[in-house]
Amino acid sequence: MNFSEIKKLDESYVLQTYGRNQIAIDRGRGATLWDTEGKEYIDFTSGIGVCSLGYANEAWAKAIYDQAMKVGHISNLFYTEPYARLASKLVPAAGMAAAFFGNSGAEANEGMIKLARKYSFEKYGKGRATIITLKNSFHGRTITTLKATGQDHFHEYFFPFTEGFRYAEANNMDSLMAEADGDVCAVMMELIQGEGGVNPLQREYVQSVAKLCREKDWLLLIDEVQTGIGRTGTLFAFQQFDIEPDVLTFAKGIAGGLPFGGFLVNEKCRNVLRAGDHGSTFGGNPMAAAAGNVVMDAMTPAFLEEVQKKGEYLRRGIAALNSPYVSGVRGMGLMIGAGIQGMAHKELKDKLMAEGLLCLTAGSDTLRLLPPLVITEAEIDKGLEIMARVMK
Numbered sequence: 001m002n003f004s005e006i007k008k009l010d011e012s013y014v015l016q017t018y019g020r021n022q023i024a025i026d027r028g029r030g031a032t033l034w035d036t037e038g039k040e041y042i043d044f045t046s047g048i049g050v051c052s053l054g055y056a057n058e059a060w061a062k063a064i065y066d067q068a069m070k071v072g073h074i075s076n077l078f079y080t081e082p083y084a085r086l087a088s089k090l091v092p093a094a095g096m097a098a099a100f101f102g103n104s105g106a107e108a109n110e111g112m113i114k115l116a117r118k119y120s121f122e123k124y125g126k127g128r129a130t131i132i133t134l135k136n137s138f139h140g141r142t143i144t145t146l147k148a149t150g151q152d153h154f155h156e157y158f159f160p161f162t163e164g165f166r167y168a169e170a171n172n173m174d175s176l177m178a179e180a181d182g183d184v185c186a187v188m189m190e191l192i193q194g195e196g197g198v199n200p201l202q203r204e205y206v207q208s209v210a211k212l213c214r215e216k217d218w219l220l221l222i223d224e225v226q227t228g229i230g231r232t233g234t235l236f237a238f239q240q241f242d243i244e245p246d247v248l249t250f251a252k253g254i255a256g257g258l259p260f261g262g263f264l265v266n267e268k269c270r271n272v273l274r275a276g277d278h279g280s281t282f283g284g285n286p287m288a289a290a291a292g293n294v295v296m297d298a299m300t301p302a303f304l305e306e307v308q309k310k311g312e313y314l315r316r317g318i319a320a321l322n323s324p325y326v327s328g329v330r331g332m333g334l335m336i337g338a339g340i341q342g343m344a345h346k347e348l349k350d351k352l353m354a355e356g357l358l359c360l361t362a363g364s365d366t367l368r369l370l371p372p373l374v375i376t377e378a379e380i381d382k383g384l385e386i387m388a389r390v391m392k
């Protein structure tokens with residue numbers, strides 16, 4: 001099918017809930033994609049930070065195929081090897097105590113929220129279930145994670161929302177202290193606010209929050225759905241902030257393109273959720289877990305160092321464009337935000353796409369770049385050339 005045939009079918013039969021780019025992607029290799037009309041693109045999106053090993057990665061595809069030909073799915077009422085293996089890689093690499101596997105970021109955050117409330121209930125009883133999240137955050141699209149998201153426009157239409165969330169200004173301890181009543185059980189935050197505009201939190205602030213959580217026995221909940229699995233140049237972003245989360249979530253990058261998410265807990269939280277408290281039909285599916293094992297095997301120190309280097313190279317390259325449209329470059333590793341001025345960020349994204357470069361937007365004025373972690377320097381250079389042409 002060509003693009004207009006696909007679009008016509010989609011518009012006839014699919015809920016139009018996305019502001020879609022006006023191309024249909026057909027295939028890819030590495031960090032390069034082709035649409036149905038044969039046009040080539042450099043990919044600075046990885047889906048949305050998902051395809052960490054790029055497109056058509058042989059080891060990834062083979063692991064999924066091999067697992068599909070053994071057993072593609074079985075319920076969590078049975079043990080499976082890919083599941084146990086993946087947990088055995090993730091847990092020690094993060095310095096945590098145990099894993100739970102689900103299917104998406106929002107679902108992972110739901111589990112983390114459940115855990116925090118149960119921890120507090122068992123220790124302190126009722127009336128201590130409020131979770132403080134940050135303004136401008138994003139935690140997902142379920143009724144509870146929408147409410148956890150600290151942006152008013154996500155709190156419309158779908159009443160009644162889950163109770164028990166309050167919001168503090170990022171990087172402002174006074175604002176957090178103003179919410180620090182006796183009903184609080186946890187603080188939940190992203191270390192780089194992704195959807196909110198690729199805004200890294202200040203290290204000192206994050207450490208002060210961690211200290212306050214320890215003092216008050218609030219759980220420190222870190223949403224690493226976007227920042228996790230090598231994206232920022234370490235396996236998890238928290239490892240660059242010198243803090244110890246009680247629970248952290250991951251999803252986007254973990255299985256390189258298959259639906260997968262989950263959370264890791266420390267020793268203190270290991271026995272909060274017990275048999276019957278939480279679960280998932282698809283969570284930790286053997287094919288997705290097999291893919292996750294390939295992704296985790298790729299996360300060597302040398303690979304992560306390359307992510308740091310390539311991120312620096314791309315950030316410097318954007319700054320060196322001296323574009324009048326760029327107000328500043330932020331981010332860590334290959335999670336990069338460029339502040340855009342003088343043009344709407346979405347208009348710029350469309351212009352770049354027309355010239356063969358795929359980017360994301362975030363916040364109200366940010367071009368968000370999340371290239372596959374395996375992107376080559378040659379591919380980055382091609383992307384920068386396109387930016388130079390469009391943004392001069």
Ligand SMILES: *Cc1c(COP(=O)(O)O)cnc(C)c1O
Pocket residue numbers: 103104105106107109138139140141190194195223224225226251252261
């Ligand atoms: C994408 C994202 C989510 C939601 O993940 P889904 O898989 O879309 O449910 C939650 N938190 C953060 C920080 C995200 O970037």
